[in-house]
Amino acid sequence: MIPATAFNLLRYALPEVIVAVTGLAALTVDLAFTQGRRNSVRWAAAGLTACAGCVAAILVLLLRPLPGALADGMLVVTPLTQMVQVVLVAFTILVALLAVNSDFTHHIGEYLGVILFATAGMMVLVSTQNLLVIFASLELLSLSLYILTAFDKRSPRSSEAALKYFLFGGMAASFFLFGISLLYGLSGSIELGEVAAAVTSHPITPLLAVAMVMIVTGFGFKVAAAPFHLWTPDAYQGGPTPSAGLVASSSKIASFFVFAIVMALGLSAEAGALHPSTATWTPLLVIVATLSLVIGNLAALAQTSFRRLLAYSAIGHAGYMLLGILANNANGLRALVYYVITYALATLGAFGVLAALEKEGVDQIRDLAGLARRAPFLSFCLLVFLLSLAGIPPLSGFFGKFYVFSAAYFADSGLLWLVCLAIAMSVVSLYYYLRVLKQVYVRDSEGEPIATPLLTRIVVGFMALLVVAFGCFPGLLLNWIGSALATIPH
Amino acid sequence: MLAWTIYISFIGAAILMLRPKASARTARVVALVASVATLALVIIATIRFTPGELLTITKVPWIPSLGIEYHLAVDGISLVVLLLTGIVGVAGVLFSWNVEKRAAEFFAFYLVLIGAVYGVFLSFDLFLFFVFYELAIIPKYFLIAIWGSTRREYAAMKLALYSFAGSAMVLIGIIATLVETGGKTLNLVELARYPFPLHFEMWVFPLVFVGFAILAGMWPFHTWAPTGHVAAPTAASMLLAGVIMKLGAYGCLRVAMMLFPAGMGAWSFHVLGLSSWRNLFAVLALIGIVYGASVALVQRDFKFVIGYSSVSHMGFVLLGLMTLTQTGLGGAVVQMFSHAVIASLLFAVVGRMVYDRTHTRFLNELAPMRLAHAIPFAAFTFVIAAMASIGLPGFSGFIAEFEIIIGTWQAWPVLAVLAAVGILIGIGFTWRAMDKAFFGGGATAEPQPAAPHAALPPITIPEKIGALILIASTVVVGVYPRLLLDLILPALNSPLFDGLRKGAWR
Numbered sequence: 001m002i003p004a005t006a007f008n009l010l011r012y013a014l015p016e017v018i019v020a021v022t023g024l025a026a027l028t029v030d031l032a033f034t035q036g037r038r039n040s041v042r043w044a045a046a047g048l049t050a051c052a053g054c055v056a057a058i059l060v061l062l063l064r065p066l067p068g069a070l071a072d073g074m075l076v077v078t079p080l081t082q083m084v085q086v087v088l089v090a091f092t093i094l095v096a097l098l099a100v101n102s103d104f105t106h107h108i109g110e111y112l113g114v115i116l117f118a119t120a121g122m123m124v125l126v127s128t129q130n131l132l133v134i135f136a137s138l139e140l141l142s143l144s145l146y147i148l149t150a151f152d153k154r155s156p157r158s159s160e161a162a163l164k165y166f167l168f169g170g171m172a173a174s175f176f177l178f179g180i181s182l183l184y185g186l187s188g189s190i191e192l193g194e195v196a197a198a199v200t201s202h203p204i205t206p207l208l209a210v211a212m213v214m215i216v217t218g219f220g221f222k223v224a225a226a227p228f229h230l231w232t233p234d235a236y237q238g239g240p241t242p243s244a245g246l247v248a249s250s251s252k253i254a255s256f257f258v259f260a261i262v263m264a265l266g267l268s269a270e271a272g273a274l275h276p277s278t279a280t281w282t283p284l285l286v287i288v289a290t291l292s293l294v295i296g297n298l299a300a301l302a303q304t305s306f307r308r309l310l311a312y313s314a315i316g317h318a319g320y321m322l323l324g325i326l327a328n329n330a331n332g333l334r335a336l337v338y339y340v341i342t343y344a345l346a347t348l349g350a351f352g353v354l355a356a357l358e359k360e361g362v363d364q365i366r367d368l369a370g371l372a373r374r375a376p377f378l379s380f381c382l383l384v385f386l387l388s389l390a391g392i393p394p395l396s397g398f399f400g401k402f403y404v405f406s407a408a409y410f411a412d413s414g415l416l417w418l419v420c421l422a423i424a425m426s427v428v429s430l431y432y433y434l435r436v437l438k439q440v441y442v443r444d445s446e447g448e449p450i451a452t453p454l455l456t457r458i459v460v461g462f463m464a465l466l467v468v469a470f471g472c473f474p475g476l477l478l479n480w481i482g483s484a485l486a487t488i489p490h
Numbered sequence: 491m492l493a494w495t496i497y498i499s500f501i502g503a504a505i506l507m508l509r510p511k512a513s514a515r516t517a518r519v520v521a522l523v524a525s526v527a528t529l530a531l532v533i534i535a536t537i538r539f540t541p542g543e544l545l546t547i548t549k550v551p552w553i554p555s556l557g558i559e560y561h562l563a564v565d566g567i568s569l570v571v572l573l574l575t576g577i578v579g580v581a582g583v584l585f586s587w588n589v590e591k592r593a594a595e596f597f598a599f600y601l602v603l604i605g606a607v608y609g610v611f612l613s614f615d616l617f618l619f620f621v622f623y624e625l626a627i628i629p630k631y632f633l634i635a636i637w638g639s640t641r642r643e644y645a646a647m648k649l650a651l652y653s654f655a656g657s658a659m660v661l662i663g664i665i666a667t668l669v670e671t672g673g674k675t676l677n678l679v680e681l682a683r684y685p686f687p688l689h690f691e692m693w694v695f696p697l698v699f700v701g702f703a704i705l706a707g708m709w710p711f712h713t714w715a716p717t718g719h720v721a722a723p724t725a726a727s728m729l730l731a732g733v734i735m736k737l738g739a740y741g742c743l744r745v746a747m748m749l750f751p752a753g754m755g756a757w758s759f760h761v762l763g764l765s766s767w768r769n770l771f772a773v774l775a776l777i778g779i780v781y782g783a784s785v786a787l788v789q790r791d792f793k794f795v796i797g798y799s800s801v802s803h804m805g806f807v808l809l810g811l812m813t814l815t816q817t818g819l820g821g822a823v824v825q826m827f828s829h830a831v832i833a834s835l836l837f838a839v840v841g842r843m844v845y846d847r848t849h850t851r852f853l854n855e856l857a858p859m860r861l862a863h864a865i866p867f868a869a870f871t872f873v874i875a876a877m878a879s880i881g882l883p884g885f886s887g888f889i890a891e892f893e894i895i896i897g898t899w900q901a902w903p904v905l906a907v908l909a910a911v912g913i914l915i916g917i918g919f920t921w922r923a924m925d926k927a928f929f930g931g932g933a934t935a936e937p938q939p940a941a942p943h944a945a946l947p948p949i950t951i952p953e954k955i956g957a958l959i960l961i962a963s964t965v966v967v968g969v970y971p972r973l974l975l976d977l978i979l980p981a982l983n984s985p986l987f988d989g990l991r992k993g994a995w996r
Binding site: 376380387392393394398399402403405406409410413416419420423424426427430431434438441442474475478482 | 507510552553554555556617620621622624625627628631632635636643647650651654655658661662665666668669673
């Protein structure tokens with residue numbers, strides 16, 4: 001155990017500190033130096049600051065692997081958490097780059113600052129094994145996301161979405177906190193390993209079951225799994241595009257990661273290790289996964305708004321990803337991390353395309369009619385993103401599904417029916433993704449060609465390239481995840 | 491070298507995608523060059539091929555943690571289907587010479603489709619096979635939805651969903667296989683040797699077989715085929731009937747039957763007189779033969795006649811596969827080739843030569859036009875195609891259906907008789923369509939004055955070349971079937987098919 005001195009704390013939490021300080025720096029730069037300039041200048045200055053800080057954090061993470069656990073698991077740094085943190089910060093850069101061309105707000109420094117605080121929250125969230133720190137960082141993340149969703153003050157929809165998000169979120173957080181307190185009562189500890197040792201040493205009690213339900217409720221809200229999904233469509237539709245992109249991408253990565261860690265390390269048999277075993281919470285997650293798969297995919301069929309469609313598809317995807325948690329072993333975690341990263345890429349890509357079309361006011365699917373004529377490059381990228389979400393090879397979404405499904409089936413052949421349901425639902429999902437692509441490619445429109453900022457095109461194109469590359473060469477990502485995972489005891 | 495069939499197609503598609511504003515002329519030339527080059531590669535490879543061997547082209551690790559390899563290889567059966575892909579691919583470009591609307595995109599999707607099909611036929615790793623198999627779905631959708639005719643968006647979506655549903659069933663089978671073998675390999679050669687437990691094969695075989703058979707047009711999952719064929723633009727109909735349906739049949743043989751032969755063994759009980767999956771699928775295939783032909787007999791739309799005839803002819807392929815006799819299996823593979831060539835010829839005549847000129851496909855509207863006089867080459871081509879289609883000796887259809895009937899006779903004599911009835915109905919609907927469309931049969935009105943005939947543009951050179959290529963293929967195989975059989979039979983006798991031979995081979 002490394003002594004928890006202030007110096008050590010700073011050493012181990014340096015990346016988080018950098019990101020948080022960058023948030024303050026972006027705020028300062030905007031308020032102190034570029035106040036009164038044109039919005040584009042302000043976006044550029046604050047955006048550059050934010051990106052510089054993020055790049056610094058990534059460099060620190062990559063160049064200084066420093067595994068260790070501090071203060072009873074309050075801060076646990078492993079190659080895996082560092083890897084996930086790199087990804088989270090990289091997504092923040094992408095979101096910031098997508099944001100710099102928008103004009104929904106004059107509070108530019110504040111907007112980027114809050115994005116960075118959300119990122120800091122996510123980074124803490126993935127590198128802790130202490131329930132209380134998980135709760136605190138989850139709240140930091142959630143509060144930041146509520147603010148980001150409400151940021152478009154000119155749009156009543158944005159406020160409505162944020163209010164719904166906040167009300168549901170507050171309720172979910174209280175459930176989560178109650179669940180934690182019950183676990184503490186049962187085990188006398190808030191450190192995941194000790195909790196696991198205490199709660200799995202004897203058969204499941206009603207109190208433990210209640211605690212599990214509450215924990216799953218809290219996380220289910222964060223990952224937008226049914227039946228805790230009600231905020232999702234509004235947040236996706238109402239929030240400013242970059243905010244919705246952040247909610248849909250990196251917040252998903254962090255939440256799913258910590259969800260899996262809590263379930264695997266805190267509530268399964270072998271304490272402190274990823275051990276293949278049928279956990280007591282399996283039936284609970286099976287229910288949530290089934291509901292998410294069915295509700296998400298079937299409700300998406302009826303949507304006429306593209307963003308709401310993405311929201312319901314996100315609920316469906318949460319169902320697929322829960323299969324990775326259900327596998328409850330190293331293979332499942334690896335599949336889950338691969339899936340959630342590639343999924344986040346494709347979703348953020350789709351929001352990136354929407355961000356580029358901001359001035360067109362695209363909301364309904366039919367507004368996309370004839371996009372292939374008007375913006376061929378963006379349309380092609382959208383094709384890549386949506387087909388990846390639908391799981392068409394050789395895009396990364398396909399391999400993600402394949403890997404998650406086989407990991408779940410490998411771990412527990414009793415999950416075969418759920419795998420079959422998930423595959424059947426992916427057939428349903430092809431229908432609604434094709435409905436969007438039909439507008440883009442098949443329908444004609446008389447609209448003029450759309451001019452989009454070069455930066456947005458580069459960012460969106462880069463994400464499309466990654467979606468293709470990770471699909472054709474899954475090893476690029478898998479080896480990275482695998483080598484990071486290898487350091488966790490089996 | 492054969493791997494370049496995939497790469498050339500994709501490179502051609504990439505060129506066209508990067509230059510979406512390219513003129514129709516450039517697009518055509520790029521597509522033609524790419525498809526001719528791939529056909530040439532396949533022909534050269536076929537000449538150099540030693541019958542009976544399994545020629546490995548590429549084998550490199552792809553996703554080592556799951557034992558997935560980028561493994562391309564060919565045996566005699568793959569070569570036959572590669573040949574038909576090459577031939578139909580070239581002919582399809584020639585018959586799309588008049589596509590002007592968004593031509594670069596059209597040929598880009600077309601080449602992606604061809605490349606994916608080559609990929610499926612060359613893959614010897616189950617995962618890779620599946621990747622290419624699904625890759626073929628999307629270009630089909632857009633080809634029909636953008637360039638199609640009658641109810642194109644409905645037909646395109648129906649086709650995409652049927653294909654995807656079929657491949658979902660296959661995916662379950664693949665995941666189950668991966669887990670069953672411990673996640674070490676998905677190499678088809680290894681899997682063919684792997685001793686799967688009987689109960690496993692008993693549920694995976696029907697799942698995977700039906701998954702593929704959906705695309706092969708097995709009754710009652712055939713309904714995508716007529717609507718899809720009718721709505722598709724000419725080249726896409728040719729590919730759909732000629733090549734895509736073969737993907738399904740090839741998957742049935744190469745994956746379902748080769749890997750899980752024990753799944754065709756007898757159940758321990760009888761249902762409606764059926765005692766195995768094999769019996770059930772044979773009966774479904776037979777229903778497809780008779781049903782497809784009967785429905786074709788009463789269609790008013792010329793293209794629907796051909797669409798349903800495809801269902802009928804693909805029924806022969808599936809029936810041949812289910813006989814499990816060497817004659818029947820060989821016949822099934824020859825029928826794949828034969829149907830590919832003949833169906834694309836028929837669709838070329840109906841879709842390109844007739845419809846693009848007369849702008850109607852209704853038989854009773856075509857009848858008064860006396861097309862045999864207006865466009866004699868079309869009539870000539872259709873007569874040849876019709877003769878091949880009903881299985882006159884001297885054409886490939888004869889050899890194929892003859893072998894399948896003999897094989898069926900060895901397995902189930904009653905079914906052979908019923909299949910022969912299907913052939914008779916086939917003669918009926920082909921005759922009716924030919925008579926009405928080209929020779930004015932049943933036309934109540936007197937031949938109209940010369941006006942409509944004179945207006946029809948003559949058959950162009952690319953159409954003639956395309957038609958001649960297809961006619962030549964069916965005649966050559968019809969006259970000298972050993973060309974294909976010498977490739978197919980040694981492959982069927984290779985160790986890959988040991989499981990099938992030890993089962994019920996006669």
